[in-house]
Amino acid sequence: MRDPDGLIARAGVRGDPDRDQHFLVDDRVLDRLPTHLTEIDADTSHLLEIGGGTGALTDRLLAMGDEDDEVTVVERDRTLAAFLQEEFREEIDAGRLTVIEGDALEVDLPDFTASVSNLPYGVSSEITFRLLPEKRPLVLMFQQEFAERMVAEPGTSEYGRLSVSTQHYADAELVESIPKEAFSPPPAVQSAVVRLEPRDPDYEVDDEEFFLRFVKALFTQRRKTIRNGIRNTAHISGLEEPDAVVEAADEAVLQKRAGAMAPAEFAALAQLAADVSAVGEGQ
Numbered sequence: 001m002r003d004p005d006g007l008i009a010r011a012g013v014r015g016d017p018d019r020d021q022h023f024l025v026d027d028r029v030l031d032r033l034p035t036h037l038t039e040i041d042a043d044t045s046h047l048l049e050i051g052g053g054t055g056a057l058t059d060r061l062l063a064m065g066d067e068d069d070e071v072t073v074v075e076r077d078r079t080l081a082a083f084l085q086e087e088f089r090e091e092i093d094a095g096r097l098t099v100i101e102g103d104a105l106e107v108d109l110p111d112f113t114a115s116v117s118n119l120p121y122g123v124s125s126e127i128t129f130r131l132l133p134e135k136r137p138l139v140l141m142f143q144q145e146f147a148e149r150m151v152a153e154p155g156t157s158e159y160g161r162l163s164v165s166t167q168h169y170a171d172a173e174l175v176e177s178i179p180k181e182a183f184s185p186p187p188a189v190q191s192a193v194v195r196l197e198p199r200d201p202d203y204e205v206d207d208e209e210f211f212l213r214f215v216k217a218l219f220t221q222r223r224k225t226i227r228n229g230i231r232n233t234a235h236i237s238g239l240e241e242p243d244a245v246v247e248a249a250d251e252a253v254l255q256k257r258a259g260a261m262a263p264a265e266f267a268a269l270a271q272l273a274a275d276v277s278a279v280g281e282g283q
């Protein structure tokens with residue numbers, strides 16, 4: 001296995017925190033990351049890595065599979081992408097690795113079977129919500145606090161819009177916390193790995209876009225009751241007749257606050273709202 005410090009030295013770079021560059025240098029952490037996928041028997045025949053850096057994780061991902069398995073890595077930094085092309089020339093020539101130089105929010109993504117990535121934290125939310133609708137198992141590194149919000153249950157202070165929208169697509173589990181010292185340079189805060197296993201939600205929504213916008217709207221007023229939340233946030237949710245929704249909804253639900261509403265309760269309310277009110281664009 002390639003030594004992470006050796007890779008950084010060969011690349012001749014220093015991670016630039018302003019460009020979300022924190023390279024993993026702890027071998028034990030690097031070795032463990034792929035096991036979070038194998039534990040759930042994920043299909044690892046085409047792994048996607050967002051933000052390859054100097055390739056320490058890329059190397060582990062290549063070692064997971066056999067000759068026919070593939071890895072695609074996306075890296076925005078031109079110097080790092082060029083280094084990956086050079087360092088992994090043999091694997092690229094053998095058709096086992098593809099390096100895409102570009103922004104993970106913009107480039108076309110391959111038809112991957114799973115992803116393991118130490119995400120650039122500045123765009124981790126946008127990247128995650130680009131990957132989640134693909135319905136593939138994901139093992140992703142986040143800032144600890146962000147990870148806790150993703151996996152939070154109703155009734156906790158971490159539970160919010162991020163929890164509902166993440167869990168709409170997948171079962172989310174915080175599988176390990178990673179100390180700052182595992183990275184070079186160390187980030188400002190501790191990190192955590194979240195495993196996302198895709199599944200259909202245990203509720204149905206006809207209009208997914210409206211459902212997610214409605215949840216976002218109600219959490220902007222998390223201290224208010226759902227009754228007031230529906231009325232005050234119609235400009236965000238796009239509901240054209242919020243009063244009609246309040247009229248039609250159950251009193252028990254109207255008295256709740258967003259932080260106590262389970263995803264299925266939001267879904268039922270969104271469904272009812274769309275049935276009794278026209279829905280415009282919202283924000």
Ligand SMILES: C[S@@+](CC[C@H](N)C(=O)[O-])C[C@H]1O[C@@H](n2cnc3c(N)ncnc32)[C@H](O)[C@@H]1O
Nearest residue numbers: 022023024051052053075076077103104118120
């Ligand atoms: C946290 S580092 C991880 C590097 C490496 N995978 C590791 O674990 O050591 C994130 C990497 O993502 C790259 N990056 C930052 N923004 C990006 C973007 N929008 N698209 C693709 N890569 C990006 C950075 O240059 C950096 O190499």
